[in-house]
Amino acid sequence: MSGLIALVGSGEYLPEMAAIERRLLNGGDRYVQIPTAAAQESAERLNYWIELGRQAAVRLGVTPVTVAPTTREEANDPELAKALDDASLIYLSGGNPTFLADTLRDTVVWEAIVAAHERGASIAGCSAGAMIMGAWIPSLRNRDSMGHRGLGLLPQLSIIPHFDRFVPKLGTSLAKLAIRPPEGIEVVGIDELTALVGTSASMTVMGKGTVVCLSESPPRRLREGEMLEL
Structure with a gap:
């Protein structure tokens, strides 16, 4: 049976997010952290990021394990891959989503x-780590770009992290126009x-902010405890 999936807007490894990480560990004790998105x-x-992740694992009383490929050659190292065999939680932290996906x-x-x-x-992803989980990575810095192919763990989604920081620059309606996902x-x-924490079928909002479903008209805002059906 597959584990949980978490898409995190920001805050990986911070004390404020420990309850979410504890839920994702689900009693396990190997917390694998992948900081690759920041490698450039x-x-x-x-x-x-390695040290921040280590501190988070220590606070939770579990074993920190770092898997940090910085190139495709390293990501094809079977010895690195073996470190994931007994993982309880695999967490991909923030940085450059395109670099991480590729x-x-x-x-x-x-x-x-x-x-x-x-x-x-x-498996959890924060910021860039969340963005690669979808089928399509929107280009938030270059609005002339059509975006980039994600890794498709959740093929029906595209994720915009830091949304409450992003929206004041555009407003929700303009944000919707600026982001052009495939059909x-x-x-x-x-x-x-x-x-957003859950499975490929449904996910629940956890934390202090909200999740906005931008593909709906008008956009729908979900608050803590509310569910997104996929």
């Missing part, structure tokens, strides 16, 4: 992530310190 920024930034796509590490999830491990894909905006 600097070694210091990559190490920042680094993991069709690699043994991504195959190991999916296999672990199918065996019952939860049949639902776009959801997830606020900071907020997550």
